[in-house]
Amino acid sequence: DAGVIQSPRHEVTEMGQEVTLRCKPISGHNSLFWYRQTMMRGLELLIYFNNNVPIDDSGMPEDRFSAKMPNASFSTLKIQPSEPRDSAVYFCASRSGARGEKLFFGSGTQLSVL
Amino acid sequence: AQTVTQSQPEMSVQEAETVTLSCTYDTSESDYYLFWYKQPPSRQMILVIRQEAYKQQNATENRFSVNFQKAAKSFSLKISDSQLGDAAMYFCAYKRGSSNTGKLIFGQGTTLQVKP
Numbered sequence: 001d002a003g004v005i006q007s008p009r010h011e012v013t014e015m016g017q018e019v020t021l022r023c024k025p026i027s028g029h030n031s032l033f034w035y036r037q038t039m040m041r042g043l044e045l046l047i048y049f050n051n052n053v054p055i056d057d058s059g060m061p062e063d064r065f066s067a068k069m070p071n072a073s074f075s076t077l078k079i080q081p082s083e084p085r086d087s088a089v090y091f092c093a094s095r096s097g098a099r100g101e102k103l104f105f106g107s108g109t110q111l112s113v114l
Numbered sequence: 115a116q117t118v119t120q121s122q123p124e125m126s127v128q129e130a131e132t133v134t135l136s137c138t139y140d141t142s143e144s145d146y147y148l149f150w151y152k153q154p155p156s157r158q159m160i161l162v163i164r165q166e167a168y169k170q171q172n173a174t175e176n177r178f179s180v181n182f183q184k185a186a187k188s189f190s191l192k193i194s195d196s197q198l199g200d201a202a203m204y205f206c207a208y209k210r211g212s213s214n215t216g217k218l219i220f221g222q223g224t225t226l227q228v229k230p
Binding site: 033042043045048056089091093102103105107108110 | 149156157158159161164205217218219220221222223
């Protein structure tokens with residue numbers, strides 16, 4: 001298995017533009033997580049899905065952020081409009097249904113909003 | 115709400131020596147899991163070790179072991195015979211065990227430097 005695949009690896013955009021981050025979880029995993037990592041706030045959970053259904057989106061900072069999981073093999077995190085303070089590394093992670101099973105992380109998307 | 119605290123922003127160790135990274139957490143749950151993740155400069159998050167709260171025995175993975183003190187809510191990571199490749203940021207994480215959809219809550223991380 002190729003692991004959790006995220007794209008793009010790097011994204012540079014201008015303030016006000018729409019940004020879409022993509023994630024393909026590991027096949028067979030039924031939970032998917034989006035995390036954001038910054039120096040100031042560390043790793044924050046933005047949202048997670050179970051069986052394609054959003055379970056907890058309390059970490060989504062603002063209405064400018066939205067996430068979808070149209071099927072078991074694909075998820076997107078969209079920021080519209082983007083702002084410089086959104087600059088961070090965004091990680092996607094997936095996990096099978098077992099209780100204590102570890103999270104498998106993608107390589108992250110480094111987002112820079114100028 | 116559960117919280118995870120890593121009080122050491124940076125640590126350093128001499129190659130081949132032993133180092134211990136600290137982690138404390140706060141929870142009212144009795145069923146949970148604790149993890150240590152490693153993040154090297156490549157940015158990839160790698161699971162180092164996992165501990166089930168109901169197990170009294172400390173988890174061990176080769177050179178990595180934990181000291182799990184449930185009453186004190188402490189979960190430290192010991193790295194023995196440190197290697198240059200151990201240099202990374204290390205994150206302690208907590209997951210409530212009562213639900214298989216539970217989220218992972220991370221500490222702020224500790225940057226480990228290994229000196230040759």
